[in-house]
Amino acid sequence: MNAITSRLTPDQLTTYEKQFKALADTKRLHLLNLLSVQGEMCVCDLTEELSMPQSKLSYHLKIMTDAKILLKETRGTWSYYRINSEHVDSILSEQLCCILKPSK
Numbered sequence: 001m002n003a004i005t006s007r008l009t010p011d012q013l014t015t016y017e018k019q020f021k022a023l024a025d026t027k028r029l030h031l032l033n034l035l036s037v038q039g040e041m042c043v044c045d046l047t048e049e050l051s052m053p054q055s056k057l058s059y060h061l062k063i064m065t066d067a068k069i070l071l072k073e074t075r076g077t078w079s080y081y082r083i084n085s086e087h088v089d090s091i092l093s094e095q096l097c098c099i100l101k102p103s104k
Helices: 010-023 026-038 043-050 054-066 085-091 094-100
Strands: 070-075 078-083
Touching: 010 026, 010 054, 026 043, 026 054, 026 078, 043 054, 043 078, 054 070, 054 078
Parallel strands: none
Antiparallel strands: 070 078
């Protein structure tokens, strides 16, 4: 499939919509930046670092994991989060640029 000449399916458009909505929030961008600098972090450390109650943080983390931007691993009673680098790379890919730029 050539990204430059192919039209997106409704499912692909919905996936991009979900991803962009997940990124369209200052708190979630702050969270993403923190994880990009720190790497994997426990939710207990994220609440302190972001000065956010766990209930609000969980809301933001769910949006980010549902959009496949973050990966979650549970160890005992704690959840650890890290950036899904492969997926984020695909969001920032040449394919997406071709969707947003007119073809030549």
